[in-house]
Amino acid sequence: MLASTPVASADHRFPSTTAAPGRDQYIDRLRSVMTALVILHHVAITYGAPGGWFYYELKPSGSASSILLTFFVATNQAYFMGFFFLLAGYFTPSSLERKGYGRFIGDRFLRLGLPLLAFILLIGPLTVAVAAAGQGKSFWGTLAWLWSHGTIINGPMWFVQALLIFTLGYCGWRAIGGALLSQGERKASPIPAQRWWLASALLVAAAAWLIRLAVPVGVNVMGLQLGYFAAYIFLFSLGIAAWRHDWLSQLQWKHARWWVLGLALSWPVMPAAIVAAFALKSRASFGGGSAWPAVIYAFWEPFVAWGLIAAWLLVFRAKMNGPSSFWSWVNRRAYAVYIIHPVVLVGVALLLHRWVAPALVKFAAAGALSCVGTWLVADPLVRMPGLRRIV
Numbered sequence: 001m002l003a004s005t006p007v008a009s010a011d012h013r014f015p016s017t018t019a020a021p022g023r024d025q026y027i028d029r030l031r032s033v034m035t036a037l038v039i040l041h042h043v044a045i046t047y048g049a050p051g052g053w054f055y056y057e058l059k060p061s062g063s064a065s066s067i068l069l070t071f072f073v074a075t076n077q078a079y080f081m082g083f084f085f086l087l088a089g090y091f092t093p094s095s096l097e098r099k100g101y102g103r104f105i106g107d108r109f110l111r112l113g114l115p116l117l118a119f120i121l122l123i124g125p126l127t128v129a130v131a132a133a134g135q136g137k138s139f140w141g142t143l144a145w146l147w148s149h150g151t152i153i154n155g156p157m158w159f160v161q162a163l164l165i166f167t168l169g170y171c172g173w174r175a176i177g178g179a180l181l182s183q184g185e186r187k188a189s190p191i192p193a194q195r196w197w198l199a200s201a202l203l204v205a206a207a208a209w210l211i212r213l214a215v216p217v218g219v220n221v222m223g224l225q226l227g228y229f230a231a232y233i234f235l236f237s238l239g240i241a242a243w244r245h246d247w248l249s250q251l252q253w254k255h256a257r258w259w260v261l262g263l264a265l266s267w268p269v270m271p272a273a274i275v276a277a278f279a280l281k282s283r284a285s286f287g288g289g290s291a292w293p294a295v296i297y298a299f300w301e302p303f304v305a306w307g308l309i310a311a312w313l314l315v316f317r318a319k320m321n322g323p324s325s326f327w328s329w330v331n332r333r334a335y336a337v338y339i340i341h342p343v344v345l346v347g348v349a350l351l352l353h354r355w356v357a358p359a360l361v362k363f364a365a366a367g368a369l370s371c372v373g374t375w376l377v378a379d380p381l382v383r384m385p386g387l388r389r390i391v
Contacts, residue, residue: 024248026321028331030312031087034080035334036371038156039341041076043367044069046349047359052218054155055131055346058359062278065359071271079305081159081228082235086309088163089239090248092170097181101171111390112164115339116157124153127343134350154223155342162224166236188246191255200238201302204230209298216288217297227288231302235309248313256310263307270300336378336391344377345370 045051048058048066051073060066096104125146133139146153154161174181207230217227242248273296277284284291320327348370352362382388 024317024321025323025327026316027087027090027248028334029320029327030316031084032327032330032334033316034083035338037076037080038338039345039370039374040367041073041080042156042342042345043349043363043370044073046345046366047363049073054127054342055134055349057349057353057362063359065363067274068360069363070274074270075267075304075308077228078301079308082231082305083309083312084159085163085166085232086235086239086242089166089236090243091239092167093240093243094186096171096174100181101175105168105171108164108167112160112167114390115335116154116160116164119157119339120152120154123340123343124155124157125151127155127346128153130343130350131346134346134353152223156338158223158225159338162229162232163236166233170240186244186246188250191247191250194255194258197259197306200234201306202299204234204302205299208301209295212288212294212298213290216285216294218287231305248317251310251313251317253314256307256314259303259307260311261307262303263311266300266303266307269296273297273300330375333375333378333382336381337374339391340377340381341370341374344374348373 041051042053045053046055046057047069048060048063049069049072050060058066060070095107099107125143128146129139129142132142145151208227211230212227215221215226217225219225219227273286273293276282277286277293282291282293284293286293286297288294345366348366352366352369355362355365357365378391382391
């Protein structure tokens with residue numbers, strides 16, 4: 001899958017919404033770490049994990065490195081983009097109520113729509129052309145062909161595309177509801193009981209499985225993998241509810257402990273299922289269909305995701321919520337990093353192509369260089385007049 005964010009000051013941005021004054025710093029740091037994880041996710045695909053990407057040095061295989069990287073990306077995919085949607089949803093109501101419909105929607109098109117358009121028109125084709133040049137094809141010829149054929153490449157900016165759709169949908173829902181924005185209230189209420197956590201996991205899993213009967217994982221509809229959207233829609237909505245009822249500040253280990261335990265118990269199920277599928281020589285897909293691999297994958301994801309998301313939130317709130325100039329610098333550049341990382345990562349992988357080393361070693365080296373390099377490239381972008389208002 002071609003899968004946050006800033007903030008030196010409270011009004012800077014990621015593909016969520018503009019932050020409200022006084023927002024907790026740990027949330028921005030979480031999104032920066034998730035952004036780095038997105039980069040590493042795509043590095044793993046470069047070196048042998050399955051998934052859609054611009055450049056592959058190694059294809060998925062039965063090697064130990066490929067299997068380990070596959071488990072890494074499967075675990076990421078279970079939760080990290082859904083986590084982005086939850087955090088984006090968390091800041092959506094306050095931003096809408098503070099700005100009003102017109103200014104809020106204009107802001108969303110500026111900070112989401114323009115970067116998406118820039119990726120489709122420039123960054124995506126540039127990344128494809130760099131990858132093609134690394135394989136001995138014409139850089140300019142590839143670029144010209146993509147532009148002349150009107151090829152749309154949204155890459156990891158599918159997230160921004162989906163977030164724009166979700167936020168517009170939320171605006172429509174609020175407008176249809178008829179309540180004045182000035183009447184929006186934030187009322188603390190208890191975190192839902194464990195039976196609701198369980199019910200949500202089962203319902204999201206069932207919805208994902210049903211969607212994948214028609215649209216399997218790996219199939220794009222307008223650049224979106226709808227097979228994952230049951231969790232994305234639920235978690236975005238949960239983020240809105242979490243802001244409204246002040247659930248993030250109330251979250252404690254007593255709420256999450258059963259899900260962290262469930263994570264420990266459920267995570268090995270997927271590796272075991274993959275091994276069993278190989279042993280049985282099963283041709284059934286994990287990504288869709290009615291056979292047992294697809295059912296296991298759909299139900300495995302939320303049981304891993306709920307535990308990981310809760311654990312990340314609790315650890316970062318406890319340990320990563322103090323002032324830090326380093327984190328302010330990192331957070332402020334994270335949205336730009338998310339946008340530009342494909343071309344930097346592909347460039348790094350091509351530079352390391354002739355280096356003979358085990359796949360996991362190259363994964364570690366390319367991952368570190370890509371993360372550092374992309375943040376450094378992003379630094380001047382966020383300083384440019386005009387651009388700094390967008391990224």
